[in-house]
Amino acid sequence: MAAHPAGPEIERLIQLLAKLPGLGPRSARRAALVLLKKREGLLEPLSLAMRDAAAAIRTCEVCGNLDTSSPCQLCRDPRRDPAILCVVEDVADLWALERASVFKGRYHVLGGALSALDGVTPERLNVGSLLARVREGAEEVILAMNATVEGQTTAHYLMDALATYGVKVTRLAHGVPVGGELDYLDEGTLSAAFKARRSL
Numbered sequence: 075m076a077a078h079p080a081g082p083e084i085e086r087l088i089q090l091l092a093k094l095p096g097l098g099p100r101s102a103r104r105a106a107l108v109l110l111k112k113r114e115g116l117l118e119p120l121s122l123a124m125r126d127a128a129a130a131i132r133t134c135e136v137c138g139n140l141d142t143s144s145p146c147q148l149c150r151d152p153r154r155d156p157a158i159l160c161v162v163e164d165v166a167d168l169w170a171l172e173r174a175s176v177f178k179g180r181y182h183v184l185g186g187a188l189s190a191l192d193g194v195t196p197e198r199l200n201v202g203s204l205l206a207r208v209r210e211g212a213e214e215v216i217l218a219m220n221a222t223v224e225g226q227t228t229a230h231y232l233m234d235a236l237a238t239y240g241v242k243v244t245r246l247a248h249g250v251p252v253g254g255e256l257d258y259l260d261e262g263t264l265s266a267a268f269k270a271r272r273s274l
């Protein structure tokens with residue numbers, strides 16, 4: 075195999091960039107080259123921003139969101155209704171819903187979806203903390219899982235788990251295509267799916 079034409083620092087940068095979603099080795103090389111060429115305008119500010127984010131990032135102890143404080147900004151916001159919980163698989167879904175600005179309650183991030191294949195059991199998701207929050211007094215739980223097999227399995231599991239709590243459980247309706255992940259929906263579609271949520 076031919077040696078890389080640049081030093082080990084650059085090779086390491088390329089290898090790390092290649093781990094980002096959407097970047098294979100080829101686009102990682104191109105991204106690295108852009109960074110190296112724009113050292114003062116891009117590479118140095120980016121490395122500072124990354125170092126600051128790495129030092130400041132916290133997982134919210136209440137909802138599982140990523141923020142620089144715990145409880146996170148959303149959990150501390152008095153204008154958001156604590157009686158309505160929207161359950162999402164991942165922080166990316168929370169961000170997608172916030173971009174659509176359709177929801178004014180609180181979130182709960184599961185940290186994934188149930189998958190027998192990948193060995194993801196309920197114990198490995200933030201289910202216990204969700205049930206505890208519902209016990210503390212929630213009026214509605216919105217299950218905003220992705221329209222994938224894992225997402226729907228997770229929604230069914232949570233429906234059963236919540237059945238004895240006497241809480242209203244709803245699910246996102248029309249507009250979420252089968253196999254669709256919330257993060258990839260445009261804001262209008264997501265907003266429509268949210269408003270047309272149905273009771274279970």
Ligand SMILES: [Zn+2]
Pocket residue numbers: 134135136137138139145146147148149
């Ligand atoms: Zn939070």
